[in-house]
Amino acid sequence: MKQTFANVIIDISHEKVDRTFQYIVPETLKDRIKAGVQVEIPFGKGNSLRRGFVVEVTNQPEFDIDRMKEIAGISPDSVSVQSQLIELAWEIKKLYGSTMNQALKTVLPVKQKTKRREKKTIRCCLTREELTKALEEARGKSYRARTRLFEAFLETDQIPGEVVEHQLNITSASLKPLIEKGTVEIIRREICRDPLKGLQKEETGVALNAEQQAAAETFWNSYQSRLIQGPEGTSNRLSKEKTWLLYGITGSGKTEVYMEMMDRVLKKGRQVIVLIPEIALTYQTVMRFYKRFGGRIAILNSRLSAGERYDQWELAMKGEVDIMIGPRSALFAPFSNLGLIVIDEEHEGAYKSETMPRYHAREAAILRARLSGADVVLGSATPSMETYSRALSGEYGMLRLQSRAFSDSRLARTEVVDLREELKTGNKTMFSRCLSAHIQDRLNRGQQVMLFMNRRGYSSFVSCRSCGEAVQCPHCDVSMTLHKNGRLYCHYCGYSLPMPKLCLSCGSPYIAGFGTGTQKLEEMTRQMFPEARVLRMDADTTAKKGGHEEILSAFEAGEADILIGTQMIVKGHDFKNVTLVGIMAADLSLNTPDYRCAERTFQLLTQAAGRAGRGSKAGHVVIQTYQPDHYSIETAARQDYEAFYSREIAYRKMMNYPPACRMSAVLFAAKDEAALDSFCQEAEKRISRILEELSVSFQSIGPVNAPVYKVNDMYRKILYIKCENCDILDKIRDSMDFLMKYSTGAVQVQYDVS
Ligand code: ADP
Numbered sequence: 001m002k003q004t005f006a007n008v009i010i011d012i013s014h015e016k017v018d019r020t021f022q023y024i025v026p027e028t029l030k031d032r033i034k035a036g037v038q039v040e041i042p043f044g045k046g047n048s049l050r051r052g053f054v055v056e057v058t059n060q061p062e063f064d065i066d067r068m069k070e071i072a073g074i075s076p077d078s079v080s081v082q083s084q085l086i087e088l089a090w091e092i093k094k095l096y097g098s099t100m101n102q103a104l105k106t107v108l109p110v111k112q113k114t115k116r117r118e119k120k121t122i123r124c125c126l127t128r129e130e131l132t133k134a135l136e137e138a139r140g141k142s143y144r145a146r147t148r149l150f151e152a153f154l155e156t157d158q159i160p161g162e163v164v165e166h167q168l169n170i171t172s173a174s175l176k177p178l179i180e181k182g183t184v185e186i187i188r189r190e191i192c193r194d195p196l197k198g199l200q201k202e203e204t205g206v207a208l209n210a211e212q213q214a215a216a217e218t219f220w221n222s223y224q225s226r227l228i229q230g231p232e233g234t235s236n237r238l239s240k241e242k243t244w245l246l247y248g249i250t251g252s253g254k255t256e257v258y259m260e261m262m263d264r265v266l267k268k269g270r271q272v273i274v275l276i277p278e279i280a281l282t283y284q285t286v287m288r289f290y291k292r293f294g295g296r297i298a299i300l301n302s303r304l305s306a307g308e309r310y311d312q313w314e315l316a317m318k319g320e321v322d323i324m325i326g327p328r329s330a331l332f333a334p335f336s337n338l339g340l341i342v343i344d345e346e347h348e349g350a351y352k353s354e355t356m357p358r359y360h361a362r363e364a365a366i367l368r369a370r371l372s373g374a375d376v377v378l379g380s381a382t383p384s385m386e387t388y389s390r391a392l393s394g395e396y397g398m399l400r401l402q403s404r405a406f407s408d409s410r411l412a413r414t415e416v417v418d419l420r421e422e423l424k425t426g427n428k429t430m431f432s433r434c435l436s437a438h439i440q441d442r443l444n445r446g447q448q449v450m451l452f453m454n455r456r457g458y459s460s461f462v463s464c465r466s467c468g469e470a471v472q473c474p475h476c477d478v479s480m481t482l483h484k485n486g487r488l489y490c491h492y493c494g495y496s497l498p499m500p501k502l503c504l505s506c507g508s509p510y511i512a513g514f515g516t517g518t519q520k521l522e523e524m525t526r527q528m529f530p531e532a533r534v535l536r537m538d539a540d541t542t543a544k545k546g547g548h549e550e551i552l553s554a555f556e557a558g559e560a561d562i563l564i565g566t567q568m569i570v571k572g573h574d575f576k577n578v579t580l581v582g583i584m585a586a587d588l589s590l591n592t593p594d595y596r597c598a599e600r601t602f603q604l605l606t607q608a609a610g611r612a613g614r615g616s617k618a619g620h621v622v623i624q625t626y627q628p629d630h631y632s633i634e635t636a637a638r639q640d641y642e643a644f645y646s647r648e649i650a651y652r653k654m655m656n657y658p659p660a661c662r663m664s665a666v667l668f669a670a671k672d673e674a675a676l677d678s679f680c681q682e683a684e685k686r687i688s689r690i691l692e693e694l695s696v697s698f699q700s701i702g703p704v705n706a707p708v709y710k711v712n713d714m715y716r717k718i719l720y721i722k723c724e725n726c727d728i729l730d731k732i733r734d735s736m737d738f739l740m741k742y743s744t745g746a747v748q749v750q751y752d753v754s
């Protein structure tokens, strides 16, 4: 008879999660033991009973069975939040091919020994008049932090501590004098259950328009009909969970709809997680939720330390908050009665984890919702191909918003400029005649301009006019980018060196930078429009803490006329005075070796265009491109998502790319090229055998060289597997682990599925 064994972790909130203990599963419990179940186990010398969580059930004993102990029984209150998250980790491991430890570390925060922090609220003690005066004074003296704080107090007189610290970037050192003067006070641990408290009535929310109302009602009617009433009017889950797409153009008021849905779910005593891309998690966004729901919200962001993160976790665990807002990782908030997960801008690349397990928040959210009996709402103006195709097929519910929420704001007018024509007329600058005329016009009128360029640095590469060689990173297969400080940088590994005076391969002095980046764009803009005040926002200018928020609020306050930047500037910031958006080189993102590049280009262009005319003034967008006829550019110019979708889905079906199939990728990397080759040959044989045994229909490609073959001195090859069934990676991993143990030369293997 085959015996089964359970790998168990003991008291997770206490110590590290990277150690499991193996126990024998008694025959009588065989049917009930699975990942996530809480069990009683004999532990330590005295064999006293401890509580543990089963993380894995297996037929493989890890040590001598004669010395192995048996599980004593199943704990009575076996369905805790941790159990649910462990079950989720199990699902994630299977789908994305990670180890159970990697998955557990993703879903469970490890307790760090830090000083317990309280939930703080900062309250303004000034009257309206005093506040206005204080604000003027702060502005006059250029007290930046104080100005930001007082401006925020104009909207509400209570702000959560974490918002003051992380979104407004105000340190406790700069708060201290204000507390001493009695300008502000800190309220500790008081949870503002009444969101209306301290707010003026007209600020507490807008009345939904007919379209928004219809979307919220459709959702709610369905949700309510699936709610299972628990004892004493409580409700604990849905009979069947559902995923929704809220497909609404930019400015159609999706956030108001989320808040209405959340409000209703919260009133049923259930909890809500809201995912927002980190980059859009600005003060304005957070405050919109805070104004409506008050202190029931906990906020996560990547700037929190592990200890601070754990504190937010504890608030959720203890039921002191019932809304968790944050980027990807907020998905794992330990709510015991989770009723709704909202994912704003669901198409965003940032929802995909770049480390193992390389999970996608959208997919993981659906897995979690299934375990909790909750719904998922995905919101976007440009849904991902995956989501939209599922909404069309009826797998997801479709909710639509087709007009802008402000009746006096319209979609911007868009013009496409063919840069080839521009060159023919002898214009060699970065600005087409059309774009520069429009910029000049806005400057004359005192309106603001955004210029978008999806590449940072000064010149995109440096090459030699004599031999044609470009300067490559010695550690990666990419050209190095020239920055304005006179150094060359590798954007893949960070390596840098001073700009050489002579060509590194032939010694010729005729070497120069070609192509452009945001730094050069900034310089050219200052030359063309010397009277304009220019700000630049990219990874280089926002590297320091809070750099992000500082640039945005300066631009918002009208301290500059032109904001130049990479994709950072197009994501979710509303500037009422921006009436012109210039897209300098729309094709940059088209020429990347990835089947999703057209989709990315369309999304970026549509988002950038959506930045113009957010207020009541009409907006204008100028798209400069060398490929005006490419469908992603042409449809983005018309803001026609459906037209883009139908072209793109036809291409994906023809080429058999997701969402027409699932594509798994096994990435092999090694410093030693020969070792990599021989490993790949053996791996390929084994993987084909596994796939054949599974008898699924599949198509495999490779292993082929990765689009950038060498990164950071590691050579990389990828094996692509296209098939319908997607949890094949878990099976492949076992075999690869075995192979790694016996191969010479350190080969790393990573897994991904899309
Ligand atoms: P989206 O997320 O779809 O781009 P937002 O939710 O940010 O749109 O809304 C855009 C703007 O319209 C916001 O300033 C918001 O306050 C406003 N708004 C949304 N719904 C309404 C409404 N029903 N009435 C008035 N203003 C609204």
Ligand code: ZN
Binding pocket: 464, 465, 466, 467, 468, 469, 503, 504, 505, 506, 507, 508
């Ligand atoms: Zn040369």
Ligand code: ZN
Binding pocket: 473, 474, 475, 476, 490, 491, 492, 493, 494, 495, 712
């Ligand atoms: Zn490099």
